[in-house]
Amino acid sequence: MIQSLRNIKRKLKIACTVNWVKTLYFNFKMFPFSIAKKLPVFFYGSVKFTSLKGTIIIDAPLKTAMIGFGQPFEMTTRSKKIAEVYLAGEFRVKGHIQFGKDYFFYVGKSAYFEMAHMSGFSSFSKLICTNRVVLGKWVRLGSETQIIDTNFHQMMNTNTKEKYPKSSPIVIGNYNFISNRTSIMAKTITPNYCVIGSNSLCNKDYTDFGEKILIGGIPSKLIKTNFSMDWEGEKEIMSLWLKVKF
DSSP states (O other), X not given: OHHHHHHHHHHHHHHXXXXXXHHHHHHHHHSOHHHHTTOOEEEBSOOEEEEEOSEEEEOSOOOTTXXXXXXXXXXXXXXXXXXXXEEOSEEEEESOEEEOTTOEEEEOTTOEEEEETTOEEOXXXXXXXXXXXXXXXXXXXXXXXXXXXXXXXXXXXXXXXXXXXXXXXXXXXXXXXXXXXXXXXXXXXXXXXXXXXXXXXXXXXXXXXXXXXXXXXXXXXXXXXXXXXXXXXXXXXXXXHHOOOO
16 A cells, blocks of 8 residues: 555656646657557656758557657756757667656657667767767766767868868667766767766767777777676666666
């Protein structure tokens, strides 16, 4: 009886944090009715929709609230109310995913962004995808991290006048932990089971170092081998926060 009351209280508390207006608007605008009625995408707290001209494809078993924007799963309990969504390209979801509070989500026209099961951005994170960004399963990004696949401005060789590409794809392997305030830039490719230290800058292919590594620095370099997060412990923690069984 007591446990049932606690479950009801928890569900009511979560329901009060959901932005039902934006949740209903997004789902019924972006999906056919058969999918929209199940409300696979939840928005928590304040959010601005700058553009919803793109597409979102769910390539996984459909569940209510499997995609959470602004989801309260961290220590922080307050928001600056600056979350923003710009979706003009394709966003493909392959499982249960989350964004923390005050995120900036940008997928430009003709761009492709993919998140696999249990990938998630912590609070104050930024995604800018103008080309192609792919996150494997269990890619966990710490607070104030940013993934940006473009230089925004045209760069060139002053001697040869050769113009360099403005953007390049980013691919993050499975079971990657990206610590807070890290910048993942164009051309970044990481192996499976990779940990990136805080305040790092990644801008190249790190797969030659093999799996189970720690990299970090500006720019990032190999720091330690035979290194990995305790992913079983992480799954236990996330199951408590999100009430998801793995």
